[in-house]
Amino acid sequence: MKNKTKRLTAIREIITSSVVGSQEELLQLLLEKGYELTQATLSRDLKQLKVAKTSNASGEYVYQLASLEKEREVRATVFTSGQVLQSVDFSGNIAVLHTRPGYASSLAYEIDENGKDVFIGTVAGDDTIIAIIRERVTHEEVMKNLSIFIPELTK
Amino acid sequence: MKNKTKRLTAIREIITSSVVGSQEELLQLLLEKGYELTQATLSRDLKQLKVAKTSNASGEYVYQLASLEKEREVRATVFTSGQVLQSVDFSGNIAVLHTRPGYASSLAYEIDENGKDVFIGTVAGDDTIIAIIRERVTHEEVMKNLSIFIPELTK
DNA sequence: TCTATTTATGAATAAATATTCGTTATAAAT
DNA sequence: ATTTATAACGAATATTTATTCATAAATAGA
Numbered sequence: 001m002k003n004k005t006k007r008l009t010a011i012r013e014i015i016t017s018s019v020v021g022s023q024e025e026l027l028q029l030l031l032e033k034g035y036e037l038t039q040a041t042l043s044r045d046l047k048q049l050k051v052a053k054t055s056n057a058s059g060e061y062v063y064q065l066a067s068l069e070k071e072r073e074v075r076a077t078v079f080t081s082g083q084v085l086q087s088v089d090f091s092g093n094i095a096v097l098h099t100r101p102g103y104a105s106s107l108a109y110e111i112d113e114n115g116k117d118v119f120i121g122t123v124a125g126d127d128t129i130i131a132i133i134r135e136r137v138t139h140e141e142v143m144k145n146l147s148i149f150i151p152e153l154t155k
Numbered sequence: 156m157k158n159k160t161k162r163l164t165a166i167r168e169i170i171t172s173s174v175v176g177s178q179e180e181l182l183q184l185l186l187e188k189g190y191e192l193t194q195a196t197l198s199r200d201l202k203q204l205k206v207a208k209t210s211n212a213s214g215e216y217v218y219q220l221a222s223l224e225k226e227r228e229v230r231a232t233v234f235t236s237g238q239v240l241q242s243v244d245f246s247g248n249i250a251v252l253h254t255r256p257g258y259a260s261s262l263a264y265e266i267d268e269n270g271k272d273v274f275i276g277t278v279a280g281d282d283t284i285i286a287i288i289r290e291r292v293t294h295e296e297v298m299k300n301l302s303i304f305i306p307e308l309t310k
Numbered sequence: 311t312c313t314a315t316t317t318a319t320g321a322a323t324a325a326a327t328a329t330t331c332g333t334t335a336t337a338a339a340t
Numbered sequence: 341a342t343t344t345a346t347a348a349c350g351a352a353t354a355t356t357t358a359t360t361c362a363t364a365a366a367t368a369g370a
Contacts, residue, residue, distance in 0.1 A: 195350060198328055
């Protein structure tokens with residue numbers, strides 16, 4: 001059933017981009033997007049997606065993706081947007097990476113996760129990452145490593 | 156009403172330490188602990204605490220603290236469990252210290268205060284500290300210095 | 311292809327949860 | 341102290357959400 005997959009994606013999009021307080025409300029939004037389903041199905045969908053109902057700072061009830069799921073969404077968005085990493089410079093055993101404003105932390109997180117072989121650690125500001133290169137690792141190796149998980153460098 | 160504060164704490168404790176699938180169930184656990192209240196009050200408490208109802212990997216419904224609240228809980232635990240500093244790596248005259256997320260600043264502060272003999276300065280991100288080692292100070296000396304004020308390294 | 315099994319779904323309903331309304335207690339102000 | 345406002349709460353109920361039961365569609369196996 002191909003429709004279900006698309007519907008689940010639509011549900012994710014809706015609840016990440018707007019405040020939805022009940023299944024009836026969400027159901028309405030889905031209907032407007034052309035998805036025909038009942039509250040029973042929606043309840044099952046939400047369970048499967050691990051959507052949580054909680055309250056926000058304004059004291060309203062809201063549906064939201066479970067924290068882990070949400071992180072993954074955000075990360076995926078950052079990566080696919082394709083303009084995050086803007087430059088890489090070296091000075092001895094230090095690499096300085098410039099990113100779009102605000103993106104340094106999330107990129108540094110990825111580097112921490114995937115670049116342990118070449119870096120011993122990173123510190124991120126707002127648009128700059130200082131990454132300390134492991135001893136005896138060359139700049140070429142660093143670039144190669146970065147290119148693995150950051151498409152922009154392949155160009 | 157002093158009782159409410161204690162009750163809210165009890166609710167937090169219960170849902171972080173066990174799987175609770177409904178308010179009725181939670182209500183029962185609270186009664187066993189000596190808290191007398193009705194489902195109506197519990198519903199209000201959960202809203203105030205920003206407790207979320209979601210589903211876990213086993214396909215059950217569970218109540219859990221909202222992500223931010225949860226982080227705070229975890230962090231409090233960390234302090235008392237003595238696991239802030241997680242690793243120390245060196246690359247030439249630079250030491251990189253990894254900490255639990257969010258702890259880099261406070262640890263860097265301690266290092267600045269107590270490590271002037273071995274470091275000329277530090278920069279902290281969220282979970283990483285870059286510390287620049289004074290010339291002609293060995294890695295051994297650095298580790299010895301760190302061990303003075305960070306219990307984990309003594310082991 | 312034909313049968314068996316799984317998956318998806320809606321209608322109806324059960325179960326769970328939130329709110330309304332009224333009351334009592336607590337605190338603040340004069 | 342008396343009034344006024346605020347917060348806490350339960351009983352009843354409205355609302356919301358999950359599940360049961362039945363059916364149809366898709367998938368797998370022979």
